[in-house]
Amino acid sequence: MVETNLHPRPLLRRERWIDLCGKWGFAYDDSDCGLNERWFETAEPFNRDIVVPFPPESRLSGVHDAGFHPVVWYRREISLNEEDRRNRLLLHCGAVDYMASIWVNGRLAVEHVGGQTPFSVDITPLLVPGQAQVIVLRAEDDPRDLQQPRGKQYWEEKPGYIWYHRTTGIWQPIWLEPVPFVAITELRWTPDVDRFGVSLVLRMNRTVPEGWQVRVRLTGDRPLRTLVDDTCSLFGRELRRDLLLDINNAAIRRRRTLLWAPEHPNLIEATIELLDESSTVIDHVESYFGLRRIEARDGRFIINGVPIFLRLVLAQNYWPDSLLAAPSADALRHEVELARDLGFNGIRIHQKIEDPRFLYWCDRLGMLVWSEAANAYVYSDRAVEMLTREWLEAVRRDYNHPSIITWVPLNESWGVPDLDRSGQQRDYVRALYHLTKALDPTRPVIGNDGWQHAVGDVFGVHDYAPTGDMLRERYSDRETIARTFREVRPHHHPLLGEGIELEDEPIVVSEFGGLAFVPTESEDWFGYGQFANADELLTRYEELVEALLASTALAGFCYTQLTDTAQETNGLLTVDRQPKFDRDRIRAINTRPSKAVPSEILDALIKQEVERRRRQRGHE
Numbered sequence: 001m002v003e004t005n006l007h008p009r010p011l012l013r014r015e016r017w018i019d020l021c022g023k024w025g026f027a028y029d030d031s032d033c034g035l036n037e038r039w040f041e042t043a044e045p046f047n048r049d050i051v052v053p054f055p056p057e058s059r060l061s062g063v064h065d066a067g068f069h070p071v072v073w074y075r076r077e078i079s080l081n082e083e084d085r086r087n088r089l090l091l092h093c094g095a096v097d098y099m100a101s102i103w104v105n106g107r108l109a110v111e112h113v114g115g116q117t118p119f120s121v122d123i124t125p126l127l128v129p130g131q132a133q134v135i136v137l138r139a140e141d142d143p144r145d146l147q148q149p150r151g152k153q154y155w156e157e158k159p160g161y162i163w164y165h166r167t168t169g170i171w172q173p174i175w176l177e178p179v180p181f182v183a184i185t186e187l188r189w190t191p192d193v194d195r196f197g198v199s200l201v202l203r204m205n206r207t208v209p210e211g212w213q214v215r216v217r218l219t220g221d222r223p224l225r226t227l228v229d230d231t232c233s234l235f236g237r238e239l240r241r242d243l244l245l246d247i248n249n250a251a252i253r254r255r256r257t258l259l260w261a262p263e264h265p266n267l268i269e270a271t272i273e274l275l276d277e278s279s280t281v282i283d284h285v286e287s288y289f290g291l292r293r294i295e296a297r298d299g300r301f302i303i304n305g306v307p308i309f310l311r312l313v314l315a316q317n318y319w320p321d322s323l324l325a326a327p328s329a330d331a332l333r334h335e336v337e338l339a340r341d342l343g344f345n346g347i348r349i350h351q352k353i354e355d356p357r358f359l360y361w362c363d364r365l366g367m368l369v370w371s372e373a374a375n376a377y378v379y380s381d382r383a384v385e386m387l388t389r390e391w392l393e394a395v396r397r398d399y400n401h402p403s404i405i406t407w408v409p410l411n412e413s414w415g416v417p418d419l420d421r422s423g424q425q426r427d428y429v430r431a432l433y434h435l436t437k438a439l440d441p442t443r444p445v446i447g448n449d450g451w452q453h454a455v456g457d458v459f460g461v462h463d464y465a466p467t468g469d470m471l472r473e474r475y476s477d478r479e480t481i482a483r484t485f486r487e488v489r490p491h492h493h494p495l496l497g498e499g500i501e502l503e504d505e506p507i508v509v510s511e512f513g514g515l516a517f518v519p520t521e522s523e524d525w526f527g528y529g530q531f532a533n534a535d536e537l538l539t540r541y542e543e544l545v546e547a548l549l550a551s552t553a554l555a556g557f558c559y560t561q562l563t564d565t566a567q568e569t570n571g572l573l574t575v576d577r578q579p580k581f582d583r584d585r586i587r588a589i590n591t592r593p594s595k596a597v598p599s600e601i602l603d604a605l606i607k608q609e610v611e612r613r614r615r616q617r618g619h620e
Contacts, residue, residue: 006329008094008173009118010360011400012187013286018084018176020135025075026050026063029138032071039073040103040136046075052174053094055167059321068144068157072169074137084178085127091135092120094172094355097324098141098148105134113386115141115149116353116374117393118172139169147383149390151351151374152316153324164316164566167324172355180283182208184274189289189400190442193259193304197244198289202272204237211277214239220268222257227268231275245291259304260290260402262345265366267402290363290402296444296457296506299478300597301405301555309549309594310508310556312346312370313339313572316565317354320575324352332358334577336367339562342572342583343590348510348558351375351411353394362403370406370510370558371398372449375414383415384428391432395439406458407436407443412450419452419497426497429454449510451493453500458555460510463490464528467540468547471512478553481507506555513544514560516570517580528560528570538581542589549594 007013025046027039039045054061056072080089093100097115101108105128110121127133142148143166144155154163188201202214211233218228227245245258245268256264267288274283295302301310317335319327326332332355339347346368349358353374362369373391376383391409398404409432410416416425433447433455444457453459461484465471474484485495485502496502514528515537531537548557564571572586573579593600 006357008092008175008357010356011287012184014177014179014284016084016178018078018178020076020078020174020176021052023049024052026056027073027075028056028069029071029073030069034071034073034138040108040138041106043075045073050074053170053172054322054325055097055169055171057165057168058323058325060325060327061322066157066165069168070142071138071140074139074170076135078133078135078176079131080127080133081131084176085124087178087180088122088124088183089127090120090177090179091123091174092118092177093137093170093174094118095353096137096139096170097167099139101138103136106136114390114393115167116151117390117397137170141166141168143168146377147380147386149374149376149383149387152318155377159566162568164318165323171323171325179205180274182206182212182274183283184272184285187270187272187285187287187400189270189287191289191291191293191402192242193291193293195244196247196258196291197242198268198291200239200241200243202234202239202241204234204274207237208234208274209277212282213275213279214241215273215275216241216243217271218243218245218268219271220245220258220266234274255304258291260292260363260366261303261306262308262366262368265290265364265402267363287400288363289400292402294405294443296555297504299504299506299553299555301444301458301506303405307597307599308345309554309597309600310346310368310558311344311590312348312368312508312510312556312558313342313344314348314350314511314558314561315339316350316561316563316568317352317358318565320566326355326358329357333361333365335562336361336365338573338577340365340367341587342562343587344559346370346405346556347562348372350561353390353398356397356401359398359401359403363401367403368405369401369403370408371404372408372411375411377414379416379418379422379425379428387415388432388435392435392439395436399440405443407440407445408449408460409433409436409445410448412462413448413452413493416448419448419454420494426454444506451489451491451495452497453495454497455500456505458506458508459485459495459502460508460558461490461495462511463509464512464514464560465490465544466529468543471509471544471547472550475507475509475548475551475554477551481551481553507553508556508558509548509554510558511560512548512557513541514570515541515544516568518569534581538585541586545589546592549592552595554594554596 027045051062056063057066100112104123104126112119153166183205185205186203190199214234215231228243270287300307348370429447436445447455449460450462518530563573564575
């Protein structure tokens with residue numbers, strides 16, 4: 001297994017990269033005078049320090065000021081050796097909320113709009129002689145702009161109800177990368193399970209000289225072996241290549257050793273080399289992909305031809321000391337492991353484009369992901385442009401992650417509040433759906449999750465019914481689900497939009513539960529049901545989950561939520577990621593077979609028999 005050593009961009013790695021996280025100079029610019037006063041040319045305004053990548057609102061940043069500060073500045077002096085500036089030097093920003101401008105040695109290098117997606121710039125022409133270089137970053141994030149995609153970041157000064165503290169400025173890694181003059185910039189892997197192959201799109205930063213080639217080596221299987229070793233000529237700036245794995249009859253029978261699925265998350269490791277006309281290696285990058293196929297048909301989610309029942313948990317992925325940013329690289333892996341250990345097979349990342357390292361661990365550990373945009377809260381032409389641009393950047397960034405099985409551009413009609421009455425807003429939802437499908441036809445897309453479905457390959461329903469009996473009445477089979485979609489409004493809104501009929505789309509109860517353990521009086525927002533006794537809450541949890549597993553027609557569920565977050569106390573874990581309840585009991589409840597996927601019952605019986613024989617051998 002190839003480890004990334006927590007590389008900030010796991011899907012396109014070079015051995016050499018320079019981490020710029022850590023201490024930076026910092027300044028607030030509440031009067032927005034920094035541009036006119038040319039702060040990018042002087043160190044004088046930077047009178048305090050901040051620890052990057054933690055936002056200034058957070059404790060770990062060292063600033064810990066949650067007030068309204070719409071403009072912030074960062075400054076750092078770096079030292080470069082001759083090796084790192086020999087060819088080209090790229091500056092990468094994982095995410096800066098919301099509008100960013102960067103100067104290198106007093107000259108503007110790049111501007112970017114969008115608080116959830118990465119951007120890069122070649123800073124080579126801006127370097128000055130000698131080792132010392134200066135990077136200055138300005139971030140502008142209007143806390144009251146409801147047209148801006150903001151997810152769960154509150155527009156009031158203090159968190160309230162279901163919204164949290166804001167995140168301003170840098171909140172994902174910032175780093176430097178030395179690259180050759182002619183370099184690989186993008187890889188796009190599209191697996192082909194039927195042919196045991198993959199389609200590769202490789203893009204360059206410039207046109208390559210005549211006679212240059214690309215070599216691709218793929219390794220995988222058990223035991224580890226070479227699956228592809230392919231060298232071909234490269235013309236222009238882009239290569240499109242179909243690669244078929246070297247398989248034999250035994251490998252076909254052992255599909256589990258090659259295919260990616262939650263039960264066997266096999267990854268195919270890739271090494272790509274750019275060769276000049278004399279076969280000298282000019283560029284060398286590493287990547288990976290998962291050989292898997294996702295389908296949403298016949299009322300089911302199907303992975304590699306096998307129906308699967310989705311057992312998702314909603315993850316806000318906010319942390320008490322670092323807010324939107326993870327407190328450490330290890331915390332990203334731990335979040336995935338916590339969900340897996342509770343018996344969930346997937347995570348719905350809520351209103352956030354998560355750090356690529358989190359998705360890496362989902363890929364590596366076999367956790368399915370619903371990827372969801374951070375939404376705006378009002379509709380306007382400007383809001384449409386901002387969310388669309390950011391969403392398309394997110395889809396492009398995360399296309400290669402095998403763990404992502406669904407794209408969700410909108411949630412609960414946020415940003416499209418008049419969906420029932422406005423044809424313009426319905427057109428917007430449909431446009432987002434079709435744009436997403438145009439970029440990625442391999443995954444299901446939900447136009448608007450929760451209710452008021454205008455278009456989608458999957459219909460998600462948010463239903464916080466307080467009892468299992470109510471869930472059974474609404475979702476026990478296809479007939480009751482059809483009646484629910486026609487007649488019931490679980491959360492005030494109609495489930496189907498104008499002119500939309502329920503056909504054979506998979507139905508997922510994509511929010512339910514939200515049960516809060518409140519042993520003592522508190523001013524926190526509890527959740528959708530409060531319990532002072534842990535056993536009583538677990539009994540209700542079991543009742544709700546059992547009702548959904550008993551359905552013969554649902555494709556899955558998503559429980560709200562994994563952890564307590566700010567004032568929300570409806571997590572299965574505390575805000576510090578400690579268990580509130582018996583984890584083994586929760587796991588046992590979540591992993592019971594679903595009647596909608598009869599093969600799960602057979603799989604459970606086989607597992608029981610295997611375990612019985614294992615125990616029997618242990619006693620012999």
